[in-house]
Amino acid sequence: MSTSPITGTRLFRSLAPEKRDKVFRAAVREFASKGYRNASMNSVVKVARISKGSLFQYFRTKRDLFDGVVEMAVIEVKNYLKQVREDTNNMSFFDRLSRLIRAGFEFIDNHPLLARIYFHLIQSGETPFGVERMLQLHKLSxxxxxxxxxxxxxxxxxxxxxxxxxxxxxxxxxxxxxLRAYYTEFMASGLGLYRGDGAELDRWIETFLELVSRGMEVPRDAEKFRACT
Amino acid sequence: MSTSPITGTRLFRSLAPEKRDKVFRAAVREFASKGYRNASMNSVVKVARISKGSLFQYFRTKRDLFDGVVEMAVIEVKNYLKQVREDTNNMSFFDRLSRLIRAGFEFIDNHPLLARIYFHLIQSGETPFGVERMLQLHKLSxxxxxxxxxxxxxxxxxxxxxxxxxxxxxxxxxxxxxLRAYYTEFMASGLGLYRGDGAELDRWIETFLELVSRGMEVPRDAEKFRACT
DNA sequence: CCGGTCAATGACCACTCGGTCATCCTAATC
DNA sequence: GATTAGGATGACCGAGTGGTCATTGACCGG
Structure with a gap:
């Protein structure tokens, strides 16, 4: 969840887990709050309280560090999707959908920074990744x-x-x-979605399900009803 | 459409329209392709072929220039919404919706840069605006x-x-x-939405309308049907 | 021809960025 | 205690940023 021994140089991977976490967490925080381009290696260094030289011995470039963080976020999201799929295997579709969203809210509560990175990644074109990688990410969900x-x-x-x-x-x-409006202040805070409490979120989920299940149109079963009489 | 005498210093507003446009267009292009933070005044200067000092005499700060560009984009969007509303005043709701989306595609075709700025603005939190202004923008649509x-x-x-x-x-x-997926390569280009042709777009609109009008659920008039036999 | 006005100019400033590297420090080995 | 290996360090680099300002020169009324 927090440690990811997959990324970084051999030196980084051989670090004491506690120090490794400290560095990685600082990086996550930085990228989550500023995105890729505006994130600063200097900031990471300051927050993690290590020297600049060390950071660049752990990750060769800023890009490498970002890749590591993203990889971890994506793995986390994949796990969450997998979990939901397993947990809801025998439910009806709309119940599944409901649970999926609810789990999404929980994911954001539990990993606000990772969520921020993930959504920032799939929504803003300003990432350093190629089109292929981005398409692949969208296809995932x-x-x-x-x-x-x-x-x-x-x-x-x-x-x-x-x-x-x-x-x-x-x-x-x-x-x-x-999900994005749940943690983004300027989207729908007037509608109670931003950091809404359980009851508020339930109403949103209900409205969402209503919309995609029955639609907005006035039910037209009158015709068929007439046809059979 | 292209000239906006509202923004900038007195000097800028008193410029020859042709030069004013040249500068403004360069700014639009820069902000559209790089967003606010990564846009560079030096680039604008280079593209517009004016000196840096001049640009800062036309707009006191980068922020001022951005504000001007955004103001213009928002005005353009407002006009487009107003136009659609008038043109479709006597249509049915779903026809209106259809026209609204179609007009959106056309807007993107006609003002790709403005569209980019507008969507970048309402989707990415990295803008220099306060929460109030962002909420206001969302409320608009x-x-x-x-x-x-x-x-x-x-x-x-x-x-x-x-x-x-x-x-x-x-x-x-x-x-x-x-709309965003229409000009964003990595969202749904596998599904033919990215820069799709008219027929492709029509299918998307149809699917969209189907979803929000009738929903996904199997029509449940079977019950009533049974009840009447 | 003068003096004055004012827009245009680009060298310049302080700052931040990602990244490097000579140097230092520590800890283990002989 | 001397040697050595390798991680930690931060001064330093070139590039780029937003923004400033002294200088220039074109134009104009007298």
Missing amino acids: DEFMADLIRDAIGRGEIRSDLDVERVAFLVNSLMETL | DEFMADLIRDAIGRGEIRSDLDVERVAFLVNSLMETL
Whole structure:
């Protein structure tokens, strides 16, 4: 969760875990609050209370350090998705969706900095990554949603005439907006979503599910009803 | 559209329109491609082929220049919203929504740089603006959508039990995602949305409307159907 | 032809950035 | 105690930043 022995130079990986964590945490904090370009190695050094030379012996470049942090964040997100999938395997689609969002809120509560890095990464084009890597990241969550939808179609819970990939993209982006607005002050704080309490979040989830399940249109079952009489 | 005599120092406003445009365009280009913090006054100077001293006589600070550019972008967006509202005044809600998105695509085609600045502004927290100003910007489009929805409810076109503000926020964010993915390579280029042609875009709009109008759930009129037989 | 006005100019300032490297320090080995 | 190996250190580098200001020169009324 906090230590990641995969990244950095041999020297960094052979460091005492406590020191390794100190450095890594400082890096996470810095990138989370400033993004990639505006993050400063000098700041990391200051916060971690090590010398600049040491940091560059642990990570050859700023880019390397960022890669390490991102890798860790992505692993964390993957685990969270996997966990939700397992926990909700036998639920109905919309219950699953509900749990997915709720777990998202919890993830943000538990790893606010990692969440910030992850969302910053997939939303702002200012990352140093190539297009390929970015597409791959988006596919991670989009494909997850698509799988959930396909499952539900297989079980006859939702309409089978849906364009799965497209709908998955839309529903997923809707969910991501919800999560982002939960920790972003200027998006929907007037609507009680920003750092909302449990009850407030429940109302949002309900509205969200209502929208994607039944839609906004006035139910038109009157026609079929008429047809059978 | 291109000239905005509102911003900058008296000197700037009294410049020959052609020169004023040259400077302003260079600034728009710079901010659009690099965001606020990473934009460089030196770059603007180079592109506009004026001296650095001059630029700082036209705009006292980088921040002032950015404010001017943003103000212009926001005005442009407001006009576009107003235009759509007028053009679609007598249409049904979902037709209006369709037109709104289509107009959004066109706006991006016609003002790619302004669109970039606008979306960059409302999505990335790295702007120099205060929270108040950001909230205000979000409310601009959210309130627009809320009005459309209230209209439609008044006409009985969509369900009256909707939580208007919340639904407006969700639908609006969905639309914004669609627009953003249209010019952002790494979001959904695998799904044909990125710079998609007319037919491709039509399919996306259709999927979008299907989702928000009828939802994903299997129509449950079967019960009523059974009840009447 | 003069004096005055004012926009244009780019050298310059203090600062920050990512990154380097000669030097120092410590701890183990002989 | 002497030698050595290797991690820690921070002064230093070149580049780039936003911003300033003394100087220049074009223009204009008298």
